[in-house]
Amino acid sequence: MAGNSDPLTPRAKLAVTAGKAVAAASRAAGRGSGSVIGGRVALKLDPDLLARLAQHLDVTLVSATNGKTTTTRLIAEALKAAGPVVSNALGANMPAGITSALAGGAEAKFGVIEVDEKYLVGVAQATDPKCIALLNLSRDQLDRAAETRMLAENWREGLSGSKAVIVANADDPLVVWAASSSPNVLWVAAGQMWKDDAWSCPSCGGVMQRPGDDWFCGECGFRRPTPSWALSGDHVLDPHGSAWPIHLQLPGRANKANAASSAAVAAVFGVPPQVALERMYQVQAVAGRYDVVQFEGRDLRLLLAKNPAGWLETFSLIDPPPTPVILSVNARGADGTDTSWLWDVDYTRLTGHPICVIGDRKLDLAVRLEVANQQFQVCDNLDQAVQLCPPGRIEVIANYTAFQDLRRRVGN
Numbered sequence: 001m002a003g004n005s006d007p008l009t010p011r012a013k014l015a016v017t018a019g020k021a022v023a024a025a026s027r028a029a030g031r032g033s034g035s036v037i038g039g040r041v042a043l044k045l046d047p048d049l050l051a052r053l054a055q056h057l058d059v060t061l062v063s064a065t066n067g068k069t070t071t072t073r074l075i076a077e078a079l080k081a082a083g084p085v086v087s088n089a090l091g092a093n094m095p096a097g098i099t100s101a102l103a104g105g106a107e108a109k110f111g112v113i114e115v116d117e118k119y120l121v122g123v124a125q126a127t128d129p130k131c132i133a134l135l136n137l138s139r140d141q142l143d144r145a146a147e148t149r150m151l152a153e154n155w156r157e158g159l160s161g162s163k164a165v166i167v168a169n170a171d172d173p174l175v176v177w178a179a180s181s182s183p184n185v186l187w188v189a190a191g192q193m194w195k196d197d198a199w200s201c202p203s204c205g206g207v208m209q210r211p212g213d214d215w216f217c218g219e220c221g222f223r224r225p226t227p228s229w230a231l232s233g234d235h236v237l238d239p240h241g242s243a244w245p246i247h248l249q250l251p252g253r254a255n256k257a258n259a260a261s262s263a264a265v266a267a268v269f270g271v272p273p274q275v276a277l278e279r280m281y282q283v284q285a286v287a288g289r290y291d292v293v294q295f296e297g298r299d300l301r302l303l304l305a306k307n308p309a310g311w312l313e314t315f316s317l318i319d320p321p322p323t324p325v326i327l328s329v330n331a332r333g334a335d336g337t338d339t340s341w342l343w344d345v346d347y348t349r350l351t352g353h354p355i356c357v358i359g360d361r362k363l364d365l366a367v368r369l370e371v372a373n374q375q376f377q378v379c380d381n382l383d384q385a386v387q388l389c390p391p392g393r394i395e396v397i398a399n400y401t402a403f404q405d406l407r408r409r410v411g412n
Contacts, residue, residue, distance in 0.1 A: 018041055066310045070258050078271055083110060169187075188227055188261050339361050
């Protein structure tokens, strides 16, 4: 292995080879990328494989409820300025998928790894990261995800005393509380549009005060830290007070926030903000998200939104009325089977848009839209919904498995 004085053991090499073979067989059978099943097989053969594969890399871990995949991609693009990067760019973010990704990175210098929130602590222990980016925490997959404060507590305990530089969002009280146990934190003012999971103090349970963009607990004194990096309009402010312009092909305020956090991470590895931000412009779409595809004579923009915070950010970036909007919601395993989160989304933001509703749980969504006084039509499938829309742009918003269904249908 390049640059590694401690090559992989014979067992580890066998595990990597077997994992790649299984992944290739899975791809050949048309069952997806094969990265997860390949990683599972490899870890069965060598349970310490993830740690062995990470030992020659400068690792960055990225975790959050929303924005992990995009931020991972932006950081990876920025760090390519300093050397070869290996990353789990397709979003397989549990140990098996991460192991598969790193198995292809023998020549890499940097590992930029998206990690599911529940697995962050274990992956951090295995990979000894130099940097960990914590972006946000909000409700998601209600049937199987721990309550958000419990997740923050898991991070806080698991990252306590970590040697990694923690790049954390100063505007999310749950993230601040989780990161505060670490000795080396870079605070980024990345903003927080969705505040409904952080009205009680994670430290003492008191009521949070939120004047303007600030926040603090009136009971225990837990408060927003002073950021050293900040998103300010279309610029990133660095710790020296210099403003660097953000030029992205990705839309919306949330992606500017992701770019601000990514610039802070890149600086940890010596990549200057100007270089990092210029490189981020290369990213046009992330695993199909934000892609515009031609379908049935229309231009469909594919937008992924998995939970209330994600839907709120997505509504803020769609074209104004009367642009048609197609909404698709499933409730399969990867989505979480509990759709009660739909009642937390403010659908009045879609007033004036013609709306078509599809997906496995289209009737759940229809009831919610009716209560929100929206004009909509329930359709059997994407083709029918698209035909009800005039030629031109259509915004298509879907949760996780619904988004995968859409990509397959439009050949993306």
